[in-house]
Amino acid sequence: MEPDSTRERLATWLEELGLVDHLAEAGLPSLARADDGRAVWTDPRTGGELDDAQVADLDAVLHQEGSDPAHAVPVPLLQIARQARVHDELLASAWHTYESLARLRGATLERTRFAVHKAAGQHRLLVVTGPSGAMVPAFQLDADGSVRPEVVELLEPLLAAGMDVWRTWAWLTRPAALAAGLVPAEAVVGEDPADADVVRRAAQRLARTVAGNG
Incomplete structure (x- = not known):
């Protein structure tokens, strides 16, 4: 040619x-x-x-x-x-900056920033860095800006295993094959205990894979 x-x-x-x-x-x-x-x-x-x-x-x-x-x-x-x-x-879905989360929580910016850093360090809050700086995806929060404890059950193993934060966000908010096609962040707070159990076990399995332990 x-x-x-x-x-x-x-x-x-x-x-x-x-x-x-x-x-x-x-x-x-x-x-x-x-x-x-x-x-x-x-x-x-x-x-x-x-x-x-x-x-x-x-x-x-x-x-x-x-x-x-x-x-x-x-x-x-x-x-x-x-x-x-x-x-x-x-990026087109709902997320918060430190400022918008502070307003939602009715707290000062400094207190909110400290709380976000602490929770992220404990693998209890997903924070990503995007075009606007630090971003807190809204799917993991309730109406007053607190982290949903059910979602923390999924976040902790994945983040502790070292899973990329963008991949974690995507896995939790999209239908997941490992979770029988359920959307993990929705199923874990849904009304069906069986679905919640499925996604919790799926998160544990994925965390072990990410960590290289099977």
Whole structure:
């Protein structure tokens, strides 16, 4: 295949998959379209355009997953893209800053900040760092801003095991295969004790997996 067609084939393929914006995060050359529509691949280290040999290498890297290279997909890129979509969905859900949580609790900002840090350090509150700084997801709180004790039963094992906070947020608030398709944070505070037991045991199993103990 001619070098130029390889550049265009790769560009069109990644554009159709919606993965172009995630190339840099994966440490791969970036893609842009020149004024004439030509695909331009840029080396992130040098800032220069890739030569034919480098484009061929990139082609091989992106098609190395799967038993059939002609139909393989760039799995790491897909994973990064999926994670980005999950982050966007979580950021669109309800969450608090220190200031908004302080207002909800009717407490001072300093007292709220201290309480959040203490609870997070004890694995009793999920706090993530996002575009606006520290974020306290609202799913784990009741109407007055206190942490739901039932949710703490899920948080403690996962956070103590070292599970990534974004992954923890996603697992608790989305249907989980390990929890029989239940949404853990909803099931644990629901009316069915059996469902609550299912998600508690699922959290324990996931924590052991994260910690490397089975």
